[in-house]
Amino acid sequence: MQPSVRGIDHFGITVPDIEQATLFFEKAFAAKVIYRSADPGSENIDDEAQENTLRLFPGTKVRAIRMLAMPHGPGIELFEMHGPEQQSAARPSDFGLQHFAVYVDDFASTIACFTAAGGEMFTEPKPLSFPAERGEGNAFCYGKTPWGSVVELISWPSPMPYEKFTNLRRWKP
Template identity: 45%
Template sequence: MKHNTHGIDHIGLTVPDIEDATTFFIEAFSAEIVYDTYTKKETPRTSHETTTRLGIAENMAERAIRMIGLPNGPQIELFEFEGGTQRSAITPADFGWQHVAFYVDDIDQAVHDIERAGGKRNADPIELSGVEAGKGNLFCYCKTPWGSTIELISYPTPQPYLEKASRRKWPV
């Protein structure tokens, strides 16, 4: 018997500073803190069990974990680590989860909010094409203050994929 998948519960994101990242998501996306799983007031987690469970180098320490919630959709679980060496954020051309897309009503205001919160746009919003096309349907890639890629997407006009799709991206 196959299991029942309900959807994405949360997306894990490692950040250089959990407080700064929390502020960015609050200011840019109206996120809220749901809970702290592990705080900087506690001793850093450096055990072999922790590094094995997470698949990280033995010289790294888990410093803090916080779950933040967006107005709709999955949560984002923020992680902060210390010690060892950390690589900078990947780009869309690197292997691995490359970006998180945020569905917004007003893409220009969302870009403004990201920039006000310390992020930056890669380029101005452009029209969606093909099965996503429609009047006012736009997307824009941006960077967080620490360099992770985020996409803003807005589609006020029904997208052509809906004509043949057996499933919608968002419920009606």
């Protein structure tokens, strides 16, 4: 039996300030709020149910939740939570999800929007260097959001060498 997976629907990201994070994604990536599951001060959050459902650290309070639409691809669900023993954003060397990648057509304009929104770039765009990914104009760079989540900007306008050996393809917006 095969699972009936179609693709990634959304990513959930815990942020320290949902308003700041929403504004960041709007400015950096032209994301739009689809809906607000719960706003700050909302009475419709059952913290005990959230704690059990998501296996949150005991005592964590969910302050707000909203779903954003990116111009193309999966959505981003933002969670503002506060609780005991809360840690900073994971580094790429830590276990768990280490980054998400956003496909871009124009690095310069995307980097300008990303940094104007409060993000910090680690590098300038550089060529994809793994043999399976190389190609004219294929490039990437990394940065972080104001709260420390790592984001990759990537573009591959040229076919990748791996495509010669399999019918499987990376998803491309």
